[in-house]
Amino acid sequence: xxxxxxxxxxxxxxxxxxxxxxxxxFSVSTGDVISIIGASGSGKSTLxxxxxxxxxxxxxxxxxxxRDITERGFRIPAYRAKVGMVFQSFNxxxxxxxxxxxxxxxxxxxxxxxxSAEKTAKEFLEKVGMLPYVNAKPRQISGxxxxxxxxxxxxxxEPEVLLFDExxxxxxxxxxxxxxxxxxxxVQEGITMLVVTHEMAFARDVSSKTVFMKDGVICEMxxxxxxxxxxxxxxxxxxxxxxxxx
Amino acid sequence: xxxxxxxxxDMVKLWSLYGSSYLQGVWKTxxxxxxxxxxxxxxGFICGILQTIPCTKKDxxxxxxxxxxxxxxxxxxxxxFRGTPMILQSIFIFYGLPxxxxxxxxxxxxxxxxxxxxxxxxxxYMAESVRGGILSIDVGQNEGAKAIGxxxxxxxxxxxxxxxxxxxxxxxxxxxxxxxxxxxxxFAIGYTELFAVHRQVAGATYLYFPSATIExxxxxxxxxxxxxxxRWWENRMDGSDSYDLATKDTLAHTSGLVHFPGNKEKVSKTxxxxxxxxxxxR
Numbered sequence: 055x056x057x058x059x060x061x062x063x064x065x066x067x068x069x070x071x072x073x074x075x076x077x078x079x080f081s082v083s084t085g086d087v088i089s090i091i092g093a094s095g096s097g098k099s100t101l102x103x104x105x106x107x108x109x110x111x112x113x114x115x116x117x118x119x120x121r122d123i124t125e126r127g128f129r130i131p132a133y134r135a136k137v138g139m140v141f142q143s144f145n146x147x148x149x150x151x152x153x154x155x156x157x158x159x160x161x162x163x164x165x166x167x168x169x170s171a172e173k174t175a176k177e178f179l180e181k182v183g184m185l186p187y188v189n190a191k192p193r194q195i196s197g198x199x200x201x202x203x204x205x206x207x208x209x210x211x212e213p214e215v216l217l218f219d220e221x222x223x224x225x226x227x228x229x230x231x232x233x234x235x236x237x238x239x240x241v242q243e244g245i246t247m248l249v250v251t252h253e254m255a256f257a258r259d260v261s262s263k264t265v266f267m268k269d270g271v272i273c274e275m276x277x278x279x280x281x282x283x284x285x286x287x288x289x290x291x292x293x294x295x296x297x298x299x300x
Numbered sequence: 301x302x303x304x305x306x307x308x309x310d311m312v313k314l315w316s317l318y319g320s321s322y323l324q325g326v327w328k329t330x331x332x333x334x335x336x337x338x339x340x341x342x343x344g345f346i347c348g349i350l351q352t353i354p355c356t357k358k359d360x361x362x363x364x365x366x367x368x369x370x371x372x373x374x375x376x377x378x379x380x381f382r383g384t385p386m387i388l389q390s391i392f393i394f395y396g397l398p399x400x401x402x403x404x405x406x407x408x409x410x411x412x413x414x415x416x417x418x419x420x421x422x423x424x425y426m427a428e429s430v431r432g433g434i435l436s437i438d439v440g441q442n443e444g445a446k447a448i449g450x451x452x453x454x455x456x457x458x459x460x461x462x463x464x465x466x467x468x469x470x471x472x473x474x475x476x477x478x479x480x481x482x483x484x485x486x487f488a489i490g491y492t493e494l495f496a497v498h499r500q501v502a503g504a505t506y507l508y509f510p511s512a513t514i515e516x517x518x519x520x521x522x523x524x525x526x527x528x529x530x531r532w533w534e535n536r537m538d539g540s541d542s543y544d545l546a547t548k549d550t551l552a553h554t555s556g557l558v559h560f561p562g563n564k565e566k567v568s569k570t571x572x573x574x575x576x577x578x579x580x581x582r
Contacts, residue, residue: 108443110358126358135449145444149462151543158458159448190543204444211448 057084058119059215059246060105060137065114067097067104074100076270078114082215082248087241089257089278090250092267093293098250099142101267102219105248106139135163138208142220144200146192152179152203153188156210164211171210178206182236198229202236209240216240218249254297258282266290310510318501325497326518332411332486332493333479336418340479341472343419344426345461347374351427352434354452374427381424387485390417394489414491418483422475429471433464466537473530477523494518 060082067075075097082088090098103109105116107123107130115122123133147155156175160166166174179185182202192200201221208216221237222230234256240247241260251257257264257278264281266274266289274281274290285291315322351374355367381389394413398406407413437460445455484495492500498515502508 106447108446110356131446131449131451133449134447139447141440141444141447143440145438145440145447147441147444147459149459149466159450162454162458163449186546187543188546191539194541194543207448 058082059084061115061117061120062105063115063117065101065104065116066112067100067109068112074270075104075111078272080265080272080275082246084214084246085244086263087247087261088249088263088265089261090248090265090267091252091254091257091281091293092273096267097270098267099219102139102217102248102250106134106137106217108139131163135159135211136214138211138213138216140201140204140208140216140218140221142223144192144197144204144224146200146204146207148192150191151188152184152190152192152195155192155203156207159207159211174212175206175210178209179203181209181239182206183232196229197225198232201225201229201233205233205236205240209245215246215248218247218251220250220252222251222253254282254294266293268293307510307513310507311514314501314505314507314510314514317505318497321497321501322494322514322518325492325494326522328492329480329483329494330522332414332418332483332491333476336415336422336483337472337476337479339415339419340422340426340475343423344428344430347378347423347427348430348434348464349456349461350374351431378424378427381421382428385485386417386421386482387488389421390414390486390489393417410486410489410491413489414483414486414493417489418479418486422479425475426472429468429475430464433468433471434460436467437463466534469530469534469537473527473534476526476530480522480526481519 058081062078062080065075065078066073078101080088090101092098100109104111111124114124116124118133118137121128123130146152147158150158153172153175156179157168157171160171160174161168176185176188179188182205184199184202184206187195187199187203192203195203205216205221218237222233225233230253234253237247237249237256238260249256249261258281259278261278264276264278265272266281266285266287268289274285274287280286281290282294285294350370353367353370355364359367384392390413393416394407398404407416441459441463442455445459450458483491483493486493487496487499490496494515498511502511505511
């Protein structure tokens with residue numbers, strides 16, 4: 055029970071009359087690499103955004119180490135610092151340099167001193183291969199580089215779990231590779247991750263658990279060997295067939 | 301042609317007699333406009349920030365009440381001062397205070413009265429500009445900051461406002477130039493800025509047109525210089541187009557060379573879908 059970071063119970067989310075998530079149940083334990091796959095509009099991103107409280111869940115619970123984060127009075131900023139997020143559109147701070155992007159959270163949220171923040175930032179920028187670009191502004195680097203900086207920014211907060219919201223969907227095939235490589239390195243270091251992705255190879259070869267979503271519900275969930283090798287549900291088969299037998 | 305020669309002669313005459321008055325007028329106009337634009341920006345930023353405080357149904361009743369009240373007050377301030385002429389506002393405030401307090405409270409100097417009116421007026425316009433500037437920033441910037449645990453005020457201070465400030469720089473410039481010209485209406489409460497000098501000089505010499513020509517040239521010079529300075533400042537804010545590469549790093553171009561080493565058998569067994577594409581790209 056103790057190594058469970060997140061436990062999601064009966065999570066639902068509606069936008070007006072439009073119910074995008076229904077009765078979602080699953081948990082994230084330390085070391086898990088969970089990939090969430092499914093067609094566009096199936097609620098994958100909304101699920102991730104609910105976990106980070108960028109969207110307010112309509113009902114259900116999200117337990118973080120046994121505490122419900124949707125409760126009134128829960129300290130959301132401190133929680134978000136522990137649950138990093140990488141966005142499809144990078145969302146690097148346009149007014150700050152690459153280095154400052156990775157430092158500002160440490161300095162303002164974790165209250166680290168400038169020199170230790172800089173040291174940590176450089177350490178993680180080196181890990182993603184972006185150390186040469188510390189002085190660049192986000193508008194001066196490519197998409198793949200931006201995403202690697204965004205990963206370093208999230209890592210610099212030293213979170214317990216990292217959420218990736220389609221990290222490669224806005225990138226061209228060449229840049230997809232550099233980002234996936236970085237993510238793969240993180241997997242090997244044992245970082246707990248939740249990855250919404252359309253990169254089926256990544257989901258199949260790297261994740262420890264795969265969640266297939268359809269129309270706002272978890273349709274099938276299990277080890278990737280099961281989901282990709284012998285899916286039980288017809289919907290899963292249909293979805294994967296579109297990807298693999300083109 | 302002789303009319304132009306006459307105009308030249310008259311202008312030289314006016315300048316030799318009243319040149320220092322004109323220059324003093326220039327100084328008073330510029331100082332008032334610059335200071336009031338700066339103070340107006342501060343007021344505008346405060347109001348703009350207050351108007352964008354997030355408030356959800358989850359917050360407690362007290363906070364929601366306070367936030368709603370603040371937003372209404374800011375709105376009233378903006379609508380009143382944006383919706384009435386500045387010349388009337390100056391008279392309203394300058395004569396209104398002593399009227400209501402039986403002369404106990406009044407402006408000790410013209411400068412203070414003019415400063416108050418122009419600042420408050422600029423603030424009302426800037427409040428809307430700042431609100432627009434904040435709205436113009438992509439929501440992703442806000443989410444990015446929230447996602448690493450920043451509070452609303454930290455997000456505003458470190459991420460949103462610096463970008464909003466850059467975006468509304470043209471608006472700030474607009475306001476400065478408008479203030480350079482519109483401080484002229486402060487003659488209504490007896491503040492002797494550049495336009496008031498014209499009234500005095502023309503009144504004394506009856507040389508209306510030559511004096512007006514001098515004023516036209518002076519005002520245009522002022523606005524052109526400030527346009528130029530503002531553009532220069534904007535370019536400076538944008539920073540350099542290039543950046544220094546810290547090339548000593550050796551990991552720079554290694555991405556794509558790491559290939560799932562931990563799952564080797566798995567990769568070879570099941571084939572490799574997307575990574576093939578990546579190889580092609582390199």
